[in-house]
Each structure stands twice: as C-alpha cells, then as structure tokens.
Amino acid sequence: MRQTDLDIDLLRTFAIVAETHSFTAAGDMLGRTQSAISQQIRRLEDAVGKDLLTRTSRSVALTPAGEILLSHAHRIILLNDETMRRLAAPPITGHVRLGVSEDFIPLQLPRLLAHFARAHPGVKLELMTGLSTALVNAMSDGLLDVVIAKRDAQPQSGRVIWREQLVWIASRDEPLECPDDGGAVPLVVLPPPCSYRKVMLDVLGGAKRAWTIICTTHSLMGLQAAVAGGLGVSVGARSFLQPGVRELDVSRDAGGAPLPALPSVEIALFGEPNAPTELTGGLVDFLVDGLRSLRGEAWAADLMGNGGPTRRARDWNPNGFGC
Structure with missing residues (x-):
C-alpha cells in the first residue's frame, strides 16, 4: 500500500485553525476565504482518513486524532522550514x-x-x-x-x-480566594521598578479595585511558583504560562468582580x-x-x-x- 505524504501547506493551515479555533480568523491570517480554509482542512482529513476538527456555530475544537496530528505538525513544519532555509541560504x-x-x-x-x-x-x-x-x-x-x-x-x-497581550494568571490547581477586606485582589509581585508590578498597580488603581501584595519574589521563576502555589495572582504573557499556572477568567475570578483589562x-x-x-x-x-x-x-x-x-x-x- 502506497504511503500517503502530508502536505506542508495543509499542515500550516490546520495548525493555525487549531490555535485560533476559527476558520474565519485563520482565513484572515492567511489571506484566504473561509471556504478555502474549509477545503484545505477537508483535503487534510481525506489524506489522513480521520476527522481532525469538530465544528459548531461558535467554535472549532480538535478531535483526538487532531490532537495527535497537531503535536507532529509543529515539528514537521519546523523541520521543513529549517531544511529549506539551510539549503537556500549561503553558509554563515x-x-x-x-x-x-x-x-x-x-x-x-x-x-x-x-x-x-x-x-x-x-x-x-x-x-x-x-x-x-x-x-x-x-x-x-x-x-x-x-x-x-x-x-x-x-x-x-x-x-x-x-x-503580545498580557493576561492575569493564577494557580491551576488551588482555588483563588480573596481576603475578606472588600474583595482585595491578592498580588504576587517582583520588587520595583519591575514592569509587572507597575502594570498591575496601574490598572487596578484605574479600575478602583482594592489590592494587597501577598508575596514579593526576586525572580520570574519564583513569581510563577508562588502563583502556582495559590498565594495570589499576577500578570504575564500567555506564552510564558508554566505548568501549574492558568490564565484567569477575568469576568468571574478574583472575588467575583471582573479584573481590569491589561495592555499589550x-x-x-x-x-x-x-x-x-x-x-x-x-x-x-x-x-x-x-x-x-x-x-x-x-x-x-x-x-x-x-x-x-x-x-x-x-x-x-x-x-x-x-x-
């Protein structure tokens, strides 16, 4: 039986759809119509013989087969790009x-x-x-x-x-509990003049949200560890989320009152x-x-x-x- 080869362009489209959870957003990023994106996903599903995505009117999610393919797709794309770059570029x-x-x-x-x-x-x-x-x-x-x-x-x-858009982060495993002082937001911070600290205090002050510094650490790894342990919340980038830390649902977390939006x-x-x-x-x-x-x-x-x-x-x- 002839082995089926995966198309790199189809894998790129699939990876973007999987990350954005949207055919429309993927089309905007790639400069293609939603119909063209759908056709590429169907071609990829035909090639692997499995459904890769489940679609509703509001969202797109990976199937079990899609999760397996996505983990390999990233590596395939990276290796392809590295190979082509090395062949095309003169040695440096x-x-x-x-x-x-x-x-x-x-x-x-x-x-x-x-x-x-x-x-x-x-x-x-x-x-x-x-x-x-x-x-x-x-x-x-x-x-x-x-x-x-x-x-x-x-x-x-x-x-x-x-x-990158910054996000509020909290422990993945420990429940977030605000003190009984009017719903003050418990913060984990680095010492001044750290930008993490300034952003948190500026946006909370602008939103007139009470806050209290629960923990001050002297490294970013220490900050993440303190947050993961459930001491309080902090600010970070989605790309920097480590095991044990999650992005807050700002509409429901932190004492039931929405947390203010963060800058990029x-x-x-x-x-x-x-x-x-x-x-x-x-x-x-x-x-x-x-x-x-x-x-x-x-x-x-x-x-x-x-x-x-x-x-x-x-x-x-x-x-x-x-x-």
Missing part, C-alpha cells in the same frame, strides 16, 4: 553574543537555538539571559552584540519584533545597527519563523520595521514580558 560564519530577556519563550528558546546551531555550525553563539534592563546595560558596556528584551528597557531605541507589551531587538547584519538578521529570522512553526500561529508584529534585515512582513502576536 561568525560570533554572536545574544542577550534574551529571561521570560522570553522560556520553553521554546533552547530548542530553537539548538536547531540554529545545527543549521549553522559555523556560527559561535553565546547566550546570556536576565532582566531586560540589565541586558541592555550589558550591551551598552560591550558585553553583548544584540539583545531581545522588553521595549521599555530603552524605549527610544530597538526594533519591535513581538507584540512589545519585545524589541536592540543593538542591530552595530551588529553584523548577516548574523543577527539570520538569527532573528530563524527565531521568528521557528516560533510560528512551533506554535502554529500567525502573530502580530511588523518585522520589516525600521528597514531591518528580517524579511517577514506579517503581523504576529506572540511572546514575552519581563522587567
């Missing part, structure tokens, strides 16, 4: 000292950098992680070539490569004008493309901004928020 060599904000794609980053190292064995890559402000200062001191960090670490410079955050590339374009441009392209392939999303950010070297011009909406 050199040395790049990269700084990355510690909460920027924490789960995917090591995996992507390992792929980059295999794809470009002639590039020596040194990685430093930390808080955004510290990394930008290290670059200014000549210790790093380029930095991927939160924009407000140096608001007048840098080229935006990510934008921008992650920018710093140091680009003084760095070797053939190295930094290729690395940023690789990370951007790899994230989309791994997560199966079309996220919002103008990657051609300021005439930078990256070739992607789509708007993305992914990762990262830090201090």
Whole structure:
C-alpha cells in the first residue's frame, strides 16, 4: 500500500485553525476565504482518513486524532522550514553574543537555538539571559552584540519584533480566594521598578479595585511558583504560562468582580545597527519563523520595521514580558 505524504501547506493551515479555533480568523491570517480554509482542512482529513476538527456555530475544537496530528505538525513544519532555509541560504560564519530577556519563550528558546546551531555550525553563539534592563546595560558596556528584551528597557531605541497581550494568571490547581477586606485582589509581585508590578498597580488603581501584595519574589521563576502555589495572582504573557499556572477568567475570578483589562507589551531587538547584519538578521529570522512553526500561529508584529534585515512582513502576536 502506497504511503500517503502530508502536505506542508495543509499542515500550516490546520495548525493555525487549531490555535485560533476559527476558520474565519485563520482565513484572515492567511489571506484566504473561509471556504478555502474549509477545503484545505477537508483535503487534510481525506489524506489522513480521520476527522481532525469538530465544528459548531461558535467554535472549532480538535478531535483526538487532531490532537495527535497537531503535536507532529509543529515539528514537521519546523523541520521543513529549517531544511529549506539551510539549503537556500549561503553558509554563515561568525560570533554572536545574544542577550534574551529571561521570560522570553522560556520553553521554546533552547530548542530553537539548538536547531540554529545545527543549521549553522559555523556560527559561535553565546547566550546570556536576565532582566531586560540589565541586558541592555550589558550591551551598552560591550558585553553583548544584540539583545531581545522588553521595549521599555530603552524605549527610544530597538526594533519591535513581538507584540503580545498580557493576561492575569493564577494557580491551576488551588482555588483563588480573596481576603475578606472588600474583595482585595491578592498580588504576587517582583520588587520595583519591575514592569509587572507597575502594570498591575496601574490598572487596578484605574479600575478602583482594592489590592494587597501577598508575596514579593526576586525572580520570574519564583513569581510563577508562588502563583502556582495559590498565594495570589499576577500578570504575564500567555506564552510564558508554566505548568501549574492558568490564565484567569477575568469576568468571574478574583472575588467575583471582573479584573481590569491589561495592555499589550512589545519585545524589541536592540543593538542591530552595530551588529553584523548577516548574523543577527539570520538569527532573528530563524527565531521568528521557528516560533510560528512551533506554535502554529500567525502573530502580530511588523518585522520589516525600521528597514531591518528580517524579511517577514506579517503581523504576529506572540511572546514575552519581563522587567
């Protein structure tokens, strides 16, 4: 019996539909009609011989077969893109000292950098992680070539490569209980001048919601651990949610009163004008493309901004928020 081959384009469409839970949203991202998206999904279902999605008038969900395929689709797409990039691009060599904000794609980053190292064995890559402000200062001191960090670490410079909506986060397993002091929201925070802290206090103050600081930690991992343990709520990006932490339903959680909306955050590339374009441009392209392939999303950010070297011009909406 002849083995059926999976179509990469169909897998990309399927991954985006699965992540957005919408044929219409997927069509908008891919520049195709809803009918065209439906036809691609049917072709993929015919190829695998199973239903991949269940559809209602309001939502789209994965079937058990769809869940299995999605986990493999991300890896297939990433490997395909890495292979084509390596075949198409001339070999690059050199040395790049990269700084990355510690909460920027924490789960995917090591995996992507390992792929980059295999794809470009002639590039020596040194990685430093930390808080955004510290990394930008290290670059200014000549210790790093380029930095991927939160924009407000140096608001007048840098080229935006990510934008993401922030969310309220709480424990996945422990019930959220507000103290008996008028429904004050229990907060887990980092010390000032952390942006997490400022955002939380600003939006709660603007909404006239009472709050109380239950726990102050000195690392992002400590913050997530405190939230996972049920001490209180905090703010983060969806891409940074770790095991034991969930996104709050702001209409029902936190004492029954809605929590205020949160702003989005921008992650920018710093140091680009003084760095070797053939190295930094290729690395940023690789990370951007790899994230989309791994997560199966079309996220919002103008990657051609300021005439930078990256070739992607789509708007993305992914990762990262830090201090």
